Amino acid sequence: MNAIKETVHIQTLTQGSIISPKGFSAAGVHAGLRHSKNDLGVIFSEVPAESAAVYTTSHFQAAPIKVTQDSLSVENKLQAILVNSACANACTGKQGLADAYQTRAWLAEHLNIPEHLIAVSSTGVIGEYLKMDKIKAGISNLHPVPEAAAAEQFESAILTTDLATKKWAVQATIDGKTVTMGGAAKGSGMINPNMATMLAYVTTDAAISSVHLQTALSAITDQTFNQITVDGDTSTNDTVVVMANGLAGNAPLSPDHPEWTVFLSMLHQVSEQLAKKIARDGEGATKLVEVEVLGAASDEEAKKAAKEVVGSNLVKTAVYGADANWGRIISAVGYSDIEVNPDTIDISIGDHLILSQSEVADYSEEEVIAYLKGEEIKITVNLHLGAGHGFAWGCDLSYDYIKINASYRT
The missing domain is CATH 3.10.20.340 (ArgJ beta chain, C-terminal domain)
Incomplete structure (x- = not known):
């Protein structure tokens, strides 16, 4: 799939965010993993969403990546994503993997959804164990709502050395329906995705199967997130996840759909803008x-x-x-x-x-x-x-x- 060159009408939502698409909500809290800032967040879809993901190529993929891969292996759908900062839960062996599964179980119970519909992500220091008592208490305080303030709380909860939150949202018409896409990301140092520590999440209310969503994400990641570098180091935790809940009501998208390029252009723009924000916010960067x-x-x-x-x-x-x-x-x-x-x-x-x-x-x-x-x-x-x-x-x-x-x- 070559770079998107077609000119299509896509509107940038200047006040948009991860919760702009229909049916999505978010939350972020201070669970005590960091001194004072938000450090635990969640994205939630009111219905299970077709999903796709790409991950770091590091030989030492962190425990949360393995749990997310396990979740998606069931039916390629997600309904929630749990993210913590301050601790990467990487290179933590059997205990770290068990802890990641436990956080998934706690959120599933809290939101009353099946465990396999939950992805988990972590970012922060490598080689340290999660503070499970604080995460358990923090999860109980996560109450996702479709409000701008809640999206901002999520955006701040996933940061490490970042100086700024990173978001982008766009909207277009497909099959006469308004389709919306929003994204949030973090990343400042240890950025050389091959796919940084880089995490990115994209939500959309478009109807599309996970198979075609994965094809689009993999190709566009190579043109955007994989084309940024801050310091040449690749993290153990890099992840990009896209959730598509279909609530826009368009006909299911595929390469045969007459407006397939519109969707590709939306995903390309959100991915590129998030990637550029990560690059601009490189540790110590001025340009x-x-x-x-x-x-x-x-x-x-x-x-x-x-x-x-x-x-x-x-x-x-x-x-x-x-x-x-x-x-x-x-x-x-x-x-x-x-x-x-x-x-x-x-x-x-x-x-x-x-x-x-x-x-x-x-x-x-x-x-x-x-x-x-x-x-x-x-x-x-x-x-x-x-x-x-x-x-x-x-x-x-x-x-x-x-x-x-x-x-x-x-």
Whole structure:
């Protein structure tokens, strides 16, 4: 599935959130896992929802991922997602797995729904056990409601070192019905999804089978969440889950549906916006960096090159220091595992053409430096080899990244 190029009418809901689609509600509370902030949250659908998920490729998938996979293996449906911060419940062995199953059981009893309709997620410090007494008490205080304040409480409950909550919502017409999609995410450090610690949740009232939902999610994740990097580290807990409860009343979506691309565009926009918010909120970051690669031999090669550039520590530090050192950009392209003609490279920083056909262009370094002092930086690389096109997103690398991660557990 190639990147979504079709132009469809999709409305961004500026005040929208994870509970904007019909039938969804949320809650977030302070259970005592952190000193004072919300640390336990839930998303709830009034009816079981067709669901799909993607997970970290780490060999050490955390206990909550295994429980979520077990839940989805029954009928590919979910009705609730429980998320805790402060503790990743990763590399915790048999006890950690038993604890994850226990939290699922407690929420099932609290919401009066079957256990297999519940997914669980955790984020925080690796190698520590969940504070089960506090989680049990916190679950008893989770009362999901379809209110904006409740969605905000959930959004804050899932954060770790994030400086900001992350949400996006869109709406479109399918089969004459209003279909809504909302999302929430967290992620700031340990971000290099292959799929960070990165967690993302998307809800929609669209009618679609889990099979087609999984196909769409897997393809779009490769174009969005898997194209961000903050520090090159992949977490044990990365998860993206989509729930579709069908309450919009449209005819079930599939690749044969005449408005299938509308749904794909909605999912792509929500995923891309959440991914960019994660990249912008990288630990210690001061700038969002977008890299676009054109003219590659394939879309896959374009994505690879873009991610190499945005993930280069030398590029990231140059952006932080507003240093127009384009040599670092071409070096990253040079070591990427793609086809390159060394004589045909164009590089632009913002609207400033720096390199043309692999030779230095006539540009003002002072103007490029002024551009690099902004908060959103765009780097464009044209390989002039084919029609391949791809994006990647990241952030600059500042002194504060060292400070945050040197004292993460203290």
